[in-house]
Each structure stands twice: as C-alpha cells, then as structure tokens.
Amino acid sequence: MPGVRESKKEATRARIAEAGLRLFLERGYGTTTLDDIAAAAGISRRTFFYYFRSKDDVLLAWHGAGALSSALPAAMLEQSPQQAPLRAARRCLLALASQYETDESRAMDTLMRSSPVLAARKDTTEIGMERHxxxxxxxxxxxxxRRTELRLAAMMAIGTLRLALDDWRTDPSVAPLADHLERHFDALSQQLGPH
Known part of the structure; x- marks a missing residue:
C-alpha cells in the first residue's frame, strides 16, 4: 500500500501549502503563523512539522523556483548526453517553464520579493537550483x-532563467516564460559562440 500512503501524504502536503498560500496573500507573510496555517489546513502543529520545517518551506512549495527546483533533476536526466551540457540545460528549462506559469507562482514571486529576508531566501533557492x-x-x-564545465553550464543556465523570469514578471504582453527563456539563451549563445 505504499502508493496509497504516498498519495495521502502528498494530498496533505498540498492542503497545507494551499492553506499557507491563501493566508500569506490574505494576511501577509509576516503576520501568518504556523498555528494559523495548521488550523486552516485542519492539522495539528505537530503534524505541520512532519511535512514542513517552517513557514518559509510552505512559501517555497508555492514559489516557482522551488517548484522548478524539485522537478529539475528528473527533467535534466531525461536529456540526451549526446549534446552539449548548456544545450541540454536549455531544453530542460524550456520543458519545465510552463510549471512556473501559474497565478499562484506569480503571487508567491511577488511576495518573495516583498522583503529583503524573503528575497534572500529566493536567491538561496535559485543557487540551490544550480547545485541540483x-x-x-x-x-x-x-x-x-568535466565537473567545472558542468558547474559553469548550470550557473549560466540558471542565470539565464533568472533574467527570463525578471522579464516575464514585467512583460505587459504576458508572453510565455518560454519565449523569454529562448530570447535570453539565444543572447547567451551569441556571446559564447557555438557550444
């Protein structure tokens, strides 16, 4: 029955994250407590800690970078090693771009940039994406x-993602994130030459 147990665990985790998102947007991040989130999710404080270490972790569960970060390794491993690492990273990020394009991700991104502490946490998450x-x-x-080469490729790919996200957030035309990614990767390719 591990499949059923895992499904229930994921459903509870999603319920806690949804409750946290709703409260963060209604009340603000700073005024929302762990007890508030637990009560809204219908769980005890102790149960909360089984799923999340802090309310920061709840925030990151919704934050787009957090979502991308968790999906990144598996998506990268689907790429062929018969291409350059930076090309593979580009394809990987393009495949994941639509996961970020939700109203919740936009709202959480705005919230993450609303204070220096949360912005620093966002930056830390994106650095973690480079490691993943x-x-x-x-x-x-x-x-x-090749470890140094791979690390450089990952740093360039995540840096390109960050630039694309900045443009996507402020784009009045609401073009897909993938369009911004393509444009920035093209600009990077011009700087680097063939890779």
Missing part, C-alpha cells in the same frame, strides 16, 4: 574532469 542541475549533469556526464 550540476548534480544531474554529473550523472549524464560522469567524467570528474
């Missing part, structure tokens, strides 16, 4: 001598 991407690349290209 590098680790997945190291599985595809296991030669230890």
């Amino acid at each position: 991407l590098t680790d997945a690349m190291s599985t595809l290209w296991p030669d230890p001598e």
